[in-house]
Amino acid sequence: MMTRNSGKVIVFLMLAILLVGSVWLSAQMESEEGDENAELIEAGRMLAELSDTAGGQGCINCHGTFGVGDLELAPNYRGRTEEDIRNALESVEQMDFLEVSEDQVVALGAYLEWLGGFVPAKSELRSNSFSPTELTVPAGAEVQLIVDNRERRTTHFISSEDLGIEPTEIRARNFDDFLWTAPDEPGTFSVFCDDCDEGDAVLTIVVEVPEDDGESEE
Ligand code: HEC
Structure with a gap:
């Protein structure tokens, strides 16, 4: 046995x-x-x-x-x-x-x-602020955020808790990209230029549900 x-x-x-x-x-x-x-x-x-x-x-x-x-x-x-x-x-x-x-x-x-x-979402850094200051992306999209520093000499640092971006250096005349999955629900999310002037140094990312999707879900 x-x-x-x-x-x-x-x-x-x-x-x-x-x-x-x-x-x-x-x-x-x-x-x-x-x-x-x-x-x-x-x-x-x-x-x-x-x-x-x-x-x-x-x-x-x-x-x-x-x-x-x-x-x-x-x-x-x-x-x-x-x-x-x-x-x-x-x-x-x-x-x-x-x-x-x-x-x-x-x-x-x-x-x-x-x-x-990826859905590209691009903003430039010029004169110590983002341009444009707002970008719209579809809900649930795989987003490639592109930040292009167009300053002639100024290095900038950007960061975003919302998008999980640690403070990142972007040198003058350089660019960087950040991958982010937009949530399924609409909302607004912020990316900061940490060393730009106060005020316009926020890039707002608006997550929108595309209209057709909203209708077909009804
Ligand atoms: C000097 C400018 C120039 C450079 C450099 C260049 N392209 Fe292009 N490319 C063009 C133009 C202009 C067209 C559009 C031609 C048209 O539609 O009549 C084009 C069209 C294309 C297309 C077809 C896009 C489409 O679907 O209509 C592809 C693919 C492409 N390029 C890839 C590349 C790649 C890869 C490189 C680098 C190896 C490159 N190109 C470098 C000018 C350029």
């Missing part, structure tokens, strides 16, 4: 070890895939942001910070794919001078697709 039972225990233990092992292995593989994709996205971001002299392609010089297309030189390209980039490189006259390798197209594609998952 004893031996039969201990045999069962051993089989059980072996199965348990196998199960735990395979769960661990697949979690490991998934996180490696995640890491690889994160690296690709980061590489794409560098290519888009850095000038050619710094090893990048300078896409943002025409397409705007994080590709929002606000420079009126080139359209918003957030959410575009590798294929769209290849097509643009072939057909857009203004992009003729670019020499983008196939590896770079892949990284840029991963980056643009990643950007497409």
Whole structure:
């Protein structure tokens, strides 16, 4: 009796070890895939942001910070794919001078697709205040808050308890982004410029439920 039972225990233990092992292995593989994709996205971001002299392609010089297309030189390209980039490189006259390798197209594609998952909300820092001072985002959205410091010399620090942003330095002529999931309920949230003048140094983020959604939920 004893031996039969201990045999069962051993089989059980072996199965348990196998199960735990395979769960661990697949979690490991998934996180490696995640890491690889994160690296690709980061590489794409560098290519888009850095000038050619710094090893990048300078896409943002025409397409705007994080590709929002606000420079009126080139359209918003957030959410575009590798294929769209290849097509643009072939057909857009203004992009003729670019020499983008196939590896770079892949990284840029991963980056643009990643950007497409977020609603951009952009404000600039000028003359010691935010401009605009209010941004509206849809409830429940994955938001990419973009703060572009347009001051010529002044470094600013921004922070937000509401959005979970620790005091962050943004140097003159530099920008940064902060990812935030807007709540499902409407409300207003504040981002502060800690060292700007008092008064206009608050950026208010208004979370609104889009009208169609409100109706279809009725
Ligand atoms: C010198 C300015 C300039 C630069 C630099 C530039 N682009 Fe463009 N790009 C344009 C213009 C202008 C268009 C729009 C052409 C049109 O619609 O006629 C465009 C269009 C595109 C499109 C198609 C967008 C769409 O859906 O309509 C993609 C994708 C794109 N560019 C990606 C890139 C990437 C990636 C880089 C960096 C490697 C880059 N561009 C650099 C000017 C530029």
